[in-house]
Amino acid sequence: MDTSKLPRVSVLFPEQYPETAHALGRAFINDPPFKMILPDVTEPVERARRLAMVFEVALGIQRKAGQPVFGVMMDGKVVGAAVVEGAGHTSIMQTIVSGLPGLPKLVSAVGAGGTVRAIRLMDELSRNHPPEPHIYLNFLGVDPDYQSKHCGTALLEHLKQLAADRSSLCGVYLETATEANVAYYQARQYELIGEIRPLGVKMWRMLQRRRG
Numbered sequence: 001m002d003t004s005k006l007p008r009v010s011v012l013f014p015e016q017y018p019e020t021a022h023a024l025g026r027a028f029i030n031d032p033p034f035k036m037i038l039p040d041v042t043e044p045v046e047r048a049r050r051l052a053m054v055f056e057v058a059l060g061i062q063r064k065a066g067q068p069v070f071g072v073m074m075d076g077k078v079v080g081a082a083v084v085e086g087a088g089h090t091s092i093m094q095t096i097v098s099g100l101p102g103l104p105k106l107v108s109a110v111g112a113g114g115t116v117r118a119i120r121l122m123d124e125l126s127r128n129h130p131p132e133p134h135i136y137l138n139f140l141g142v143d144p145d146y147q148s149k150h151c152g153t154a155l156l157e158h159l160k161q162l163a164a165d166r167s168s169l170c171g172v173y174l175e176t177a178t179e180a181n182v183a184y185y186q187a188r189q190y191e192l193i194g195e196i197r198p199l200g201v202k203m204w205r206m207l208q209r210r211r212g
Helices: 014-027 032-037 044-064 092-126 151-164 179-186
Strands: 009-011 069-074 077-085 135-142 171-176 191-196 203-209
Touching (some): 014 077, 014 135, 032 044, 032 092, 044 077, 044 092, 044 135, 077 151, 151 203, 179 191
Parallel strands (some): 135 171
Antiparallel strands (some): 009 069, 077 135, 171 203
């Protein structure tokens, strides 16, 4: 694909985070780990609302940590986003402390049990990163109404270029729990480097190696 024809990617500002959370909540409605965190709410609109609350907390943590959020805008709103970390990977304890102000909202969204499961998931993921410095793609999501418009590809290409510009990085790392996504990422130069099973959910670990 001609990358010049991809949607434009920009840094998202905190005042855009509510609509970013809304888009991510819709994007992750069928995500296997989130099904384990929030198993009892199956009605789509309510489930998307609860997940948006989870992402509001996650984006608050992102802002406190000084980590960027990249997005694609269409029709005057955020329709897709990449929530990432730079090479200075945040520890699980730092994440928990940063997230304390959002804890009531998180518990309201997924319950006490779901909050515990979310922390267990984050801990397992944080202990399975590649040892080399890398950009971590924590979440990549596009509102289902816009998933045929190459927003995800645009965000991945943006991260690929960010890694290429930094010789100290080995590349871009992510996990996915959706098997169909493995081929999607492999088509974009991500290689499979392992599997883990946090919360009993199979997740594929993938790395797009830096090509400077």
